[in-house]
Amino acid sequence: MNHEGKPLTKPAETGTWASIRETLKVAIQALLIALVVRTLLFQPFNIPSGSLVPTLLIGDYLFVSKYSYGYSKFSLPLSEYIPIEANGRIWAAEPKRGDIAVFKLPKDNATDYIKRVIGLPGDKIQMIDGILNINGQPVKRERIADYETVDSYGQVAKVPQYLETLPGGVTHRVIERDGDNGFWDRTELYTVPAGHFFMMGDNRDNSTDSRDLANVGYVPFANFVGRAEMIFFSVDEGTPAWQIWNWPAHARWSRLFTTIH
Template sequence: MERARVDQSAKKTSEGGVLETVKVVIQALLIALVVRTFLFQPFNIPSGSLIPTLLIGDYLFVSKYSYGYSRYSFPFGLAPLSGRVWASEPKRGDIAVFKLPKDNSTDYIKRVIGLPGDTVQMIDGVLHINGQPVKRERIGNYRSQDAWGRDVEVPAYRETLPGGVSHVIVERDGDRGYWDNTYVYKVPPGHYFMMGDNRDNSTDSRDESSVGYVPFANLVGRAEIIFFSIDEGASGWKVWEWPWTVRWSRLFTPVK
């Protein structure tokens, strides 16, 4: 009888330990879900459309609260929201993650260039907003790749948007790229015009058949900080390679 009592006590202790572990796991998952939904969501950069601001292999946190919340702030867009709650409009120059309007599910990241009511046009590679050329200063060259993957030196400029936000852009094809001369775009109310900093290698609002104007409701959040960065083509899980594959200088740098 004494042995039976000991066995039952051990069994209860074991069951209690399993239940406590399950509770801790569930609580951790709930906390992670709340943080991801309402505060910060991690994203990685798979393309070079925002070079040199963001590089392939950058991992960053996006603040979900910056623009308020829409259905796309929640996993799988399941929340029954119409428009945005606690809305705060993006500023020109913000780098924002949004759901592609064509399918409302694919995540894109670009820079906010045009606000509701603005006109936007590219003329010989120079961005024009509301009929005025945006200030652009040549600052040298940037080492990149051409359309065939060959290493090349491409022109780099410092562009200063109306309002004062300054950032670096590159022109892989000079000022004669496919999207370097466009008609005048008129941004509709409640929409935004998004562009990449790698002007000749970015599918953005200039391509109305692929992206076009982005509704306010489709904005997911604002890019805030790079928390990890690894060389293009390197594997993040190979921690023994980190000393020479991690871009240490980019860690914990703000996104501007």
């Protein structure tokens, strides 16, 4: 009550402050929705290297489904700073042979890697003269038209390309930049431990993957982030995606919204 006995009323909020408050409210809601989507459903990634050429190219931007394999510590943003052990998953569903998956590098549990699932727990894997062998059997591969790429000297070169069919029926393309005589075309026999997976790139002579036990090795199931699902944008190597004025000439329009196999 005021001194005249009339009830006090709250001053009307000005249009400017009401607009600011509503804008902040919408922004906070949008951020929360984005955080939930990124943590539980889909996370965007870009391809920085050529290890999965010809399937994925440098400059591809893709969505990775976080729910495909269930959730572990590494499903969370900034997981490397979370002081808990990664010792399992909830709603777990194991990766299938042939999946292209993002995982945290076991060496540091922080760096994102993307490779194809080649070996399942208990499998025996070996490269013999460029041929992938799984559990003592050579994997079928069929020579197709050469793939045009860039060699180690930056020169355009045509390299052998194959259709490889994994046990279970997944067929995908691989290239052998150095023919069947590359460094990783003759390897020891690997036995995949329980709870781990063997990952390889489709660019067999230009991929640091599970064949390199010192730098990648076997990947624990807990380290999987998600499965690559779809390319939502793609731009020529060396062209930043934010330079929208370059899109007409440098965007790879034919790759947009293509599913990943």
